[in-house]
Amino acid sequence: MFEGFPNLHPLVVHFPIVLLLLALLSQVLAVCYIRYRQKLNIVTFVLLLLGTVGAFAATQTASHISGDADEAAFAVFDTHQHYAWISLWLAGITTVVRFVALRCRKVIWTNYLIVILLISLSVTLFITGHHGARLVYQYGVGPKSNGALMK
Template structure:
């Protein structure tokens, strides 16, 4: 009986020792397994990042090459009429320049009363008025999706553009009457010069609000906020 108990205690002790020595091994094995999974995840993530970086670099390289090819292509330097989303900017500079020149020359001619200056005023006013009329009535861009502030600026631009046409037309009539009916008398030259000065002020303000629309509100560049030509 005594030996039997000793034998039992011995078996129990051996089993306990084996279990104690096996536990660290199992724990160590799990730790290795955990590290293995973590390393695999980290490698996968690193590989994905590397692939994304490579794709981005390739896209940037292609974009840079395309841009360089575009700059080296002479055919892209001079845009055709079809490339413009609207013809307004191609026309509107004529009335801006010509009506300002007409007003300045007309004011000078009050003192000089020269027929040559009369002809300069008449021709500049005629071309400036026609260009203003076309730019306002036929080549005026139709906008879409404007902000409230941009719409206010556009309203002011349109107001002064209309006044440019009105005063340009009155100025042309006054200049023709002064030159051909009253033969360039000083008072008639003065009247025409005053009306043309009003037209010059109107076209300058229209140009100011037009520049504000483009460079501050962002209306127009690359066709932003503009409807296409066929909607006109």
């Protein structure tokens, strides 16, 4: 569907990453500053929701990646996709937990659970990004490449 737009994935993927990492920052602030906790929890939810929708869009644009590839590049691509899906699932689960926790205001321990989930999400985002960078810089996969990385 997006084969005519080889640079779409890099354009779409970076904005949700920033939103999801900012969600971690706002949730940590919500844990630290009790006075502003409810407002920061709402900010965290909005960032998570937008980041999750953006992450879904990023996973949908990844199938068109172009470039000359060997077996090692396919292995890195599979790992990249695997961690991208883990990141998407973690983002979705964290968004749902944050929404439920907003409805049940007296459940304070969920703030710590959400911080743990967001740290886990950040780790999977970094691993995904590392493998994406390997595809671009080590294997030449991307919009300026000549071939196609398709199975």
